[in-house]
Amino acid sequence: MAILVTGGAGYIGSHMVWCLLDAHEDVVVLDRLSTGFRWAVAPEAKFYEGDIGDSELLNRIFASHDIEAIIHFAGSVVVPESVADPLTYYDNNTVKSRALIASAVKAKIKYFVFSSTAAVYGTPDGNGPVNEAAPLRPESPYGSSKLMTEIMLKDAAFAHDITYTVLRYFNVAGADVHGRTGQSTAGATHLIKVACEAALGKRNGIDVYGADYPTPDGTCIRDFIHVTDLVNAHLRALERMRAGGSSIVANCGYGRGFSVLDVLHQVKQASGVDFPVRIVERRPGDAVSVVADPMRITRELAWEPCHDDLNFIVRTSLDWESRLSRRNTY
Numbered sequence: 001m002a003i004l005v006t007g008g009a010g011y012i013g014s015h016m017v018w019c020l021l022d023a024h025e026d027v028v029v030l031d032r033l034s035t036g037f038r039w040a041v042a043p044e045a046k047f048y049e050g051d052i053g054d055s056e057l058l059n060r061i062f063a064s065h066d067i068e069a070i071i072h073f074a075g076s077v078v079v080p081e082s083v084a085d086p087l088t089y090y091d092n093n094t095v096k097s098r099a100l101i102a103s104a105v106k107a108k109i110k111y112f113v114f115s116s117t118a119a120v121y122g123t124p125d126g127n128g129p130v131n132e133a134a135p136l137r138p139e140s141p142y143g144s145s146k147l148m149t150e151i152m153l154k155d156a157a158f159a160h161d162i163t164y165t166v167l168r169y170f171n172v173a174g175a176d177v178h179g180r181t182g183q184s185t186a187g188a189t190h191l192i193k194v195a196c197e198a199a200l201g202k203r204n205g206i207d208v209y210g211a212d213y214p215t216p217d218g219t220c221i222r223d224f225i226h227v228t229d230l231v232n233a234h235l236r237a238l239e240r241m242r243a244g245g246s247s248i249v250a251n252c253g254y255g256r257g258f259s260v261l262d263v264l265h266q267v268k269q270a271s272g273v274d275f276p277v278r279i280v281e282r283r284p285g286d287a288v289s290v291v292a293d294p295m296r297i298t299r300e301l302a303w304e305p306c307h308d309d310l311n312f313i314v315r316t317s318l319d320w321e322s323r324l325s326r327r328n329t330y
């Protein structure tokens with residue numbers, strides 16, 4: 001049987017594809033290549049270029065492959081973009097996920113893993129780590145669009161014979177330790193990616209969006225998880241469901257927060273480049289501090305992170321960024 005990876009040409013999805021192939025799984029990828037790249041998909045995976053909302057294409061995929069599970073990464077991922085263009089986010093993340101879930105139910109797919117986000121929590125109460133029972137108060141259309149998909153999945157699984165795992169990612173960063181893939185989107189907005197571009201001279205420094213937040217150094221705090229640990233959690237989720245585990249929602253993070261300035265300090269140290277840092281206005285939609293309580297994933301999925309180290313995360317990101325420069329100058 002095969003695993004269908006939607007968004008498998010994107011940053012996290014392309015790592016998932018390698019991880020599944022390394023575990024000797026058969027992999028089918030569906031991606032419309034809006035932010036992903038065909039070259040990022042491992043050659044051993046079967047690739048379909050198309051949209052998750054195209055139910056005819058999905059029917060063809062289900063007819064051609066014996067799909068056991070769907071791991072659903074495809075979506076639009078930039079928080080401020082969702083604030084500026086909410087309806088596009090609701091369409092791509094919610095409406096099209098509904099179509100994908102409907103196709104999965106119709107085809108009697110057994111297992112579904114969904115990429116959700118810490119953005120469903122908004123700004124958690126207090127400064128401590130947030131667990132899965134915390135109130136769900138997204139502060140951006142991006143977060144709301146993902147929360148709606150979580151709700152649809154829960155209701156669909158109640159009514160139909162499908163088991164799901166919702167993984168709420170905190171801030172994903174780093175790159176494949178073998179250098180096979182990494183974050184490659186041009187004009188990226190993610191902090192570590194932008195900082196690495198600045199370190200390698202691809203940008204003229206970095207803007208820090210607000211240094212007047214109620215945190216020790218005034219900048220926002222995030223829990224950065226290495227992408228390899230993250231995709232391994234998906235593999236654990238699949239194994240757990242295959243062993244009869246019931247539907248579950250789990251945070252994916254390490255449980256430790258770093259401020260924006262902490263991260264920039266690490267990137268400067270690891271690269272040896274003192275790039276310019278400019279403090280500018282706050283960015284709409286940013287929560288102050290978002291750190292995971294990883295208890296559930298550790299316990300239920302027997303997940304053991306291997307790369308809980310900001311310096312390692314930054315170094316693999318820098319390595320990938322250098323590879324990308326060489327690749328683009330071929």
Ligand SMILES: NC(=O)c1ccc[n+]([C@@H]2O[C@H](COP(=O)([O-])OP(=O)(O)OC[C@H]3O[C@@H](n4cnc5c(N)ncnc54)[C@H](O)[C@@H]3O)[C@@H](O)[C@H]2O)c1
Pocket residue numbers: 006007008009010011012013030031032033034035036037050051052053072073074075076077092096115116117118168169170171172173185
């Ligand atoms: N990067 C993070 O820090 C982070 C954090 C939390 C959650 N997530 C979630 O993880 C998933 C993957 O994120 P990413 O960082 O790899 O983003 P990405 O933009 O690199 O990957 C998304 C992929 O989905 C494809 N895609 C988008 N809409 C599609 C559609 N309608 N049909 C088919 N393909 C489509 C894109 O071409 C791209 O290859 C997303 O669902 C995102 O919400 C990411």
Ligand SMILES: O=c1ccn([C@@H]2O[C@H](COP(=O)(O)OP(=O)(O)O[C@H]3O[C@H](CO)[C@H](O)[C@H](O)[C@H]3O)[C@@H](O)[C@H]2O)c(=O)[nH]1
Pocket residue numbers: 077078079116117118119169170171172189190191192194206207208209210220221222260283286290
């Ligand atoms: O050039 C930059 C980029 C980011 N930041 C700051 O760095 C922090 C992290 O920002 P990112 O854009 O890297 O990530 P977000 O926390 O906004 O969002 C990410 O993590 C979320 C989960 O917490 C979502 O899942 C989302 O998909 C993913 O983009 C924020 O305070 C942001 O204002 C800067 O100061 N300058």
